[in-house]
Amino acid sequence: MFFNGFAAGGTQPYTWAWTFGDGGSSTTQAPYHAYSAAGTYSANLTVTDAALRTASAFPLQVTVTVPPPVIASLTKKGSPFRIVVAGSNLQSGIQVYINGALWSNVTYQSPSQITLKGGSALKAAVPPGTPTQFEFGNPDTGQTTVTWSY
Numbered sequence: 001m002f003f004n005g006f007a008a009g010g011t012q013p014y015t016w017a018w019t020f021g022d023g024g025s026s027t028t029q030a031p032y033h034a035y036s037a038a039g040t041y042s043a044n045l046t047v048t049d050a051a052l053r054t055a056s057a058f059p060l061q062v063t064v065t066v067p068p069p070v071i072a073s074l075t076k077k078g079s080p081f082r083i084v085v086a087g088s089n090l091q092s093g094i095q096v097y098i099n100g101a102l103w104s105n106v107t108y109q110s111p112s113q114i115t116l117k118g119g120s121a122l123k124a125a126v127p128p129g130t131p132t133q134f135e136f137g138n139p140d141t142g143q144t145t146v147t148w149s150y
Contacts (some may be wrong), residue, residue, distance in 0.1 A: 001062065003043065004030040010049030017046040021062065035064040038140040068142035069094065076150045080119035083126065089142070090114050097135040098125045
């Protein structure tokens with residue numbers, strides 16, 4: 001997220017002190033700050049002039065939403081039957097629904113890969129040649145839906 005501070009009056013040059021409400025800070029006039037989790041944060045700016053006079057901006061309420069999971073591919077694997085899901089922004093605790101039913105046998109491997117397991121039960125839920133709807137929901141409420149068949 002981009003921030004930009006402005007100052008008028010006082011004696012130049014100015015110094016800038018930003019806090020972003022998540023432990024991050026910056027001393028530049030127009031910083032970029034990436035929040036790592038969804039939530040509402042209070043960002044603050046304090047400007048100090050050359051005569052050491054300070055002024056603070058009212059706290060800015062920043063609401064951050066994390067992008068939903070992005071699904072790049074689903075790949076069927078055998079023995080036992082499983083589906084490897086590749087993408088980005090896959091979070092630990094992700095929930096997967098297959099045709100509206102929660103699938104509980106999900107193994108989180110990384111932000112770019114999860115595996116759906118279940119052998120014959122998974123194969124029955126995702127029959128060959130049948131378009132199947134998958135919904136992927138991250139704990140931060142970001143979600144995406146994909147239809148897939150093999």
